Amino acid sequence: MKSLNKDELQIAEGVLLKHMPKCAKVYGYLYGINRNKPTTLEVVVDSWPDFKVIICRPDPKNRRALEFMKKVTYYCMDEQVLRKMLTEENAIDWSTYFLIGGFDFSHSSMLKEVSAVREVNNRGYTLVHLLYLPDSSSLITPAVDSELESRISSLNLSHVDLVNKTWKFGGNERALKNITNLISNFPSCCITDGQGQPLAWILVYDYCAMGLLYTLPEHRGKGYAKVLISTMSKRLHAEGYPVYCFIEEENTLSYSLFKSLGFTENPSYRAGWFEFNY
Template identity: 75%
Template structure:
């Protein structure tokens, strides 16, 4: 197992680009890291340069890593090598809580088997669609009037508390730190009311996926979500970012919205988040 240095991370990004869409989440992390976005991760591979498994995990040398949930993600071209790295090569710390996110749901039996062997509890946290936009030309032309355009802007630090409060996975100090980090370092967009307060917003996660899309209930039905997704997708595409998202299986409204905007998915593939030692 090898930890990648700065130059190798750039090479690995290029390799993962050839394995989209399944490699999107690790590719997104590397894309951000290679453009000097702050992170608390280290990246390991089974071998170099012809790797079959690449894993992003908390960097034990990063003093800020403890401030964020212990998140692990990976892309694997060989399940047996992945199994070996997770069981024999200490690719994850089985003694503490951690979350493996955005991974191939077909690996669920392997996770259950490994957890059982170690006496570690695990559960499926959420099952999602991995959706991506192959062609930005499918997005509808902008039909924003000047009044609405004047109410569109990036989020800022004064909005962190509101976004965290409304975020399904937030509402606590850790969520606050996550939202603050995303607003400070990644693209975001919101629509404000007459008092300048956000009523609808979208952010970009540290793995470059669109997310945390939300509209206050009293402002729904006005097309704000469609407008924000379209605007952010165009902005990300223009800046070279990948344009993709994860949508929970039960979120039919969002799945329909993104599908109507031209996002697509591999129908045979599902991504999932798994918790361990919870």
């Protein structure tokens, strides 16, 4: 097992690009790290340069890592190699609570077996669709009049409390720090009222997926979400970001919305989130 340095992270990003979109979450983390976005992660591989498994995990040498939820993600081209890393090479710290997110759900049985051997409890957190926009020509753009266009803006730090209060995983100090980081360092888009206050918004997570899409209840039904997704997608493509999102299985409204704008998926693929030591 090897921890990647700055030059190797650049090479790994190029390798993963050929495996999009299934590696999207790891690719997104690497994309941010390689453009000097703040990170608390360490990236390890089974071997170098021909790796079969790449894992993003909390960096034990980074003190700020303690401020955030302990999150792990990986991309795997060989399940047996991944099993070996998890069982024999301590690729993950199994001693405390952590979440593995965005993994290929076909690995769920193996993850359960490995955690059972280590006597660590686990449970499925959520199952999601991975929706991807490979290029901007696939995007179906809604019509936007000049008045609405003049109200499209970006979020700033004065909006952190509003986003935290309305986010379903928000309302706490840890989420507040997370949202502050996202607004400070990643693209965002909002539609404002006449006083410049956000009525609807979308952010980009630190793994570059679009998320936290929200419209205040009294302003729904006006097509704001379509405008936000379309505007953000164009911006991300123009700046070289991957353009994708994870939609929870039960969220049929958001799934239909992204599909209607040209996002595609592999119908046989699902991504999962598991939590351990909960």
